[in-house]
Amino acid sequence: MAAMVDAKPAASVQGTPLLATATLPVFTRxxxxxxxxxxxxxxxxxxxxxxxxIIVTPAEKGTFNVILFLHGTxxxxxxxxxxxxxxxxxGFIVVAPQLYTSIPPPSATNELNSAxxxxxxxxxxxxxxxxxxxxxxxxxxxxxxxxxxGQTAFALSLRYGFGAVIGLDPVAGTNKxxxxxxxxxxxxxxxxxxxxxxxxTGLGGVARCITACAPEGANHEEFFNRCKNSSRAHFVATDxxxxxILDDNPSDVKSWALSKYFCKNGNExxxxxxxxxxxxxxxxxxxxxxxxxxxxxxxxxxxxxxxxKLDSVEYIDASSMLTTTHVKx
Numbered sequence: 280m281a282a283m284v285d286a287k288p289a290a291s292v293q294g295t296p297l298l299a300t301a302t303l304p305v306f307t308r309x310x311x312x313x314x315x316x317x318x319x320x321x322x323x324x325x326x327x328x329x330x331x332x333i334i335v336t337p338a339e340k341g342t343f344n345v346i347l348f349l350h351g352t353x354x355x356x357x358x359x360x361x362x363x364x365x366x367x368x369x370g371f372i373v374v375a376p377q378l379y380t381s382i383p384p385p386s387a388t389n390e391l392n393s394a395x396x397x398x399x400x401x402x403x404x405x406x407x408x409x410x411x412x413x414x415x416x417x418x419x420x421x422x423x424x425x426x427x428x429g430q431t432a433f434a435l436s437l438r439y440g441f442g443a444v445i446g447l448d449p450v451a452g453t454n455k456x457x458x459x460x461x462x463x464x465x466x467x468x469x470x471x472x473x474x475x476x477x478x479x480t481g482l483g484g485v486a487r488c489i490t491a492c493a494p495e496g497a498n499h500e501e502f503f504n505r506c507k508n509s510s511r512a513h514f515v516a517t518d519x520x521x522x523x524i525l526d527d528n529p530s531d532v533k534s535w536a537l538s539k540y541f542c543k544n545g546n547e548x549x550x551x552x553x554x555x556x557x558x559x560x561x562x563x564x565x566x567x568x569x570x571x572x573x574x575x576x577x578x579x580x581x582x583x584x585x586x587x588k589l590d591s592v593e594y595i596d597a598s599s600m601l602t603t604t605h606v607k608x
Contacts, residue, residue, distance in 0.1 A: 303584050305565075305574045306558035309369035311337035314410055315360075326404050329396035332356070332376040334405070335363040340412035341370070344419050344442075344568050345401065346560075348375040349394055349435075351426030351522075352450075353382045355531035358538065359425070361550075362524060365557035371564065372415050374405065378428075382533065387427065387452075387459040391434050398422070398439055419568055423560065425524060426450050426492070433502055434463050436471050443567055445560055446477045448521050451497045464497065468507040472597065474567040475511040477503040478556055481590065482520035485543040492521035492542035503593075510567075510597040512579065514559060517590045519545040519552045551586040558585070 316334040320327055333356050337343055346366065350356045356375040363373045376397045379385050385393075402417045409415060421443040424432030429449025436444040451464045479500065483493030493499065503513040516523075521542040527549055529535045538544075545552070562574035582589040 303574050305561045306554050306586050311368045313364050313367040314338040324407050330376040335367040336372045342414040342416050343370050343372045344416050345372045347422045349424035349428030349431045351428050353384050355534040358525045358529035358534040361526050361553050362557050369561040391431050394431050394435050443474045446502050448480045448483050448493050449502045450493045464501050469505050472508040475506040475509045476563045477513050479515045480519050481517040482543045487543040511595050513593045515590045517588045523549050523552045524556050555585045555587045
């Protein structure tokens with residue numbers, strides 16, 4: 280696998296929170312038109328992808344950084360189309376494999392190994408499947424995952440030198456002892472120093488069926504607290520649930536059912552939640568990959584720029600260990 284360089288830590292955030300009078304550009308669709316590409320394992324490309332996958336890429340000429348996205352528990356990668364399109368429109372190439380389709384899911388270790396196969400395919404296989412004059416910068420790749428895919432993203436970051444890791448309401452099983460073997464939460468501190476953003480949900484810990492989809496003790500807080508060597512940010516979408524980043528009506532029937540009935544959902548439209556998550560991801564990666572810190576620092580200083588309510592926004596700068604916390608009430 281090609282080398283993936285660490286991004287340098289950014290300066291600490293200081294100052295009085297601003298009074299937001301308008302949204303930031305990252306929370307609206309970007310300047311690029313996008314193209315969706317579907318690849319099967321039988322693809323004539325050489326080498327073919329080890330798993331079926333979706334690529335969402337800017338259609339225009341340019342060189343773009345890459346995000347490897349890992350879907351949530353037994354969900355279809357097609358269920359995240361709105362988020363993929365938003366992020367790609369800001370100049371990123373999103374690669375989203377379908378690691379499995381079964382209920383119950385495979386072992387977390389098998390899922391991790393499948394994700395590793397896709398990560399190793401990227402340097403040789405991605406470029407040949409992109410539009411003409413669209414170039415993937417595979418030397419700087421972020422890995423991002425939702426739900427159990429978030430756990431896999433963090434575990435994969437312990438194996439490979441990604442440029443950043445992003446957890447969307449990540450979950451390590453129903454408690455600290457389930458999931459990967461050994462449990463990823465058995466580590467007191469993750470052995471990497473890459474920048475991290477974790478976005479949790481306020482309703483993820485609320486049970487709707489038998490158990491909560493993102494229970495306390497195995498949720499976003501646990502992942503954030505273990506990134507002790509990284510510059511790291513933590514956001515909580517107060518009024519939204521674990522599945523509220525998905526499309527309104529996922530085309531896959533299984534994903535639709537899981538999205539609507541398995542987890543506690545918020546009462547508001549999902550569109551602001553998706554725009555918020557996508558915008559934070561774009562702003563974070565623009566900061567640490569491109570050196571354009573303006574939007575990310577504005578969100579950290581004044582979370583009211585976001586299209587939804589964000590609670591307990593926290594940023595810790597690894598270079599100085601200074602902490603910035605903003606609690607929105």
